[in-house]
Amino acid sequence: MQLTQRLITCAALTACLGVPARATAQQQDTTRGVRIGLTYQPGTKPGVVVFPVSGAGGDSLQAIVSRDFDYGDRIEVIGGDAVQETARQQAAKNAVDFTIWKSLSAAAVVQISVTGSTAHVNVYDVSAKKVAASHDVPVSGAPNTEDWRMSVHAMADQIEQWITGVHGIAATRILYVRGNRIYVIDADGFGEHPVSEPGTVLAPAWSRDGRTIAYSELVRSGWNIVIRDLATGREHSVTTTPGGLNITPAFSPDGQWLCYAHGDENGTDLYIVSASGTGAARRVTVGRGSDNVSPTFSPDGARLAFTSGRAGHPEVYTSDVDGSNVALLTPFNFGDQNYRSNPDWSPDGRLIAFQSQLDGRFQIMTITLRDQTVKQLTSEGINEDPTWAPDGRHLAFTSSRTGVKEIFVLDAESGRARQLTHDPGARLAAWSHSTSAP
C-alpha cells in the first residue's frame, strides 16, 4: 500500500514535470509505463475496456486478457453485454468514441488485432483521447494451445505494465503437490499437468529461469533431492549428502546455488551446494540437534530466512548465506508453544510471508524486515505454505477453507482470494520467479 502510494506520487510528480515515470522501488522495469487517467487514485483501480479481438482465436484472446487483468487486481475490467456491443461497433468502424468510455469511468481502452503470429495492440488513454501505446506483440502457436496461451498471458502482462506501470503476473506458473505427483498449473488455473514421476514427493521449487525444478522424493535410504529439466524430463539426484533427509530445496536468485535441509541422527541443518547439485556441500546452520528447514533467499541473495526449532519450537530466523548473523525474526511469547514456519521472502525484499498457529490453526502472515510488523492475511480454515508471486503482491498457499486442501491465490493488498486448483489434496505451492515463463 505504502509502496503503491509512493509510486503514484512519484508518477504524478514526473507527469507534471513532463519526464518519463521512473520507479526505483520495484524490481520490474517500469520506465515504459504510461500514465493513464486523471482519476487513478490509491486503492482505486483504473477501469479498462477490452475491445473484441479480430483474427485467429480472437474471442479466446479477449477472454484471457480480460481475465488476466481481473486476476492481476490492478485493473478493473469494464464488461457487460451493452459495453461489449458498443465496443464491437467501434472496433468494426475502427473508431474509438472516448465520450462513451469516459461516461463509464474507463481510463483506458485496449484494442487488439491478430494477423498471423503478430498481435497489434493499441492502448487508448480515454481522458487524453489519444493512443497511449501502440505495439506489435508476438503470438506463438495455434490458438488455445499451451504456448499460445502463455504468449497471450505475456501480452496481458505487458499491457498491464503500459497501463499501470507494473508488469502483470499472468505469464507465470505454480508448482504444487497432489497425491504422489508434482503438478504445474498456469497462474490462471489452466494447463495443469504432472511434472514428476509417481512417488512420494514433496517441497517443489523453481529455478530462477523456470526451466528446472527441484523437489524431494522418498527412496529406500531416505529423502533425495531430485533436479528435473522441465523441457527434456531429464532428472538427477543431489548426492552431496547421501542418505537421511534431503528436503526443502531453494535456488538462489542468481541461479548459482541450491540451499536445502539435510537431516541425519544429529538433527537437520541447512546446506548450500551448486545449483546443479554437484560438488561439495557447505553447511549453513549449526542447529546442535535441532531442526532447520524451509530456506528462502533474500532477493539480493545475501541472506536466508528459514524455520528452526532451536528455541524448542519452530520459529522463523534469518541469517547471512554463510550462516553468520543469525537473528530470530518472528517474535514469540515466552512459555507459549508457538509455531511459526515456512517463510517466503517477498520479491521486493521488504516482507517475509510465513505461517503462524492461531487457536491451533495455521494462518498466513507477513512480517516486515524493517520493524517486524506482523499482518495476518487469512482467517478462514487452515492456511499454510505461502509463496509470493513475482509482483510481490499476490501469494499462493494451501487452504482447507472448502473442507479439503486446495491452492488459493490471495491479493495481499485487497484481500481478494480465488481458488486456483480444483482437485482435493493440493498443497506445497511454489510460484515461479520469472514474469515471463519459458
Add this chain to the structure above:
Amino acid sequence: MTGKTRLLPFLLLAVSAAVACSHKPPATQPAATPGPNQDSINAENARRDSIARADAARRDSIARAQADADKLRNAKDAATKALTQVIYFDFDSDALKDDARSSLDAKIGIMNANPGVRLRVAGNTDERGSDEYNLALGQRRAAAAKRYLTDHGIAGDRIDIISYGEERPVATGHDESSWSQNRRDEFEITAGADQIKGAP
C-alpha cells in the same frame, strides 16, 4: 555211525516235505478245525499292544516336538512382536516417554539375544504442523529411539532410521485420538527375522 543212522529218517522226512512244498500248496488241513490256542492269542495280543505302544510313543514324541516348536514359535512371535512394537510421542516432541522406554528395553534384550537382527526405525508425525518441518521432527523421533538403543549397547550399524513425517498416518481422523496414534516410531526387522529367539 549210529548218530548218522538215527538222523537219516528225519532227513528223509525233511527232504520229502521240501519236495512236497515245492510241488503243491502247503497243506491247510481244512477238515481239522484248530481249537483256540491261548499261546497264539497271547502272542497276537502282545504284538498288537506293542504296535499301539509304538504308535502312542510316536504320537507323544510328535506332540512333544510340536509343543516345542509351538513354544519356539510363540517365543519367536513374542520376540518379533516386542521388536516391532510401536512407540508413541507427545505433540512436537521427540522425548521418549516411560512406556516407550520399556518397549525399547524389551527390544534391547531381544537384540542382544539375536545378533543377526537388524532394525529400521521409521519416525512419523501427526497432520498438525508444517509438512516440511514434520519430516525433520519424524527424523528426530526415529533418531531418539536409535540413540536409546545404541546408548544401551546395541551397535549403531544394526539400526537405520527414516522419517515419513506426516505422509503415512495410521489413523485419518482430525482429532487427538487419531493424532496420538500417528505420532509414532515404527520398527521393521530388516535382517534375521527368520531366526529370532526370545530374550533369555
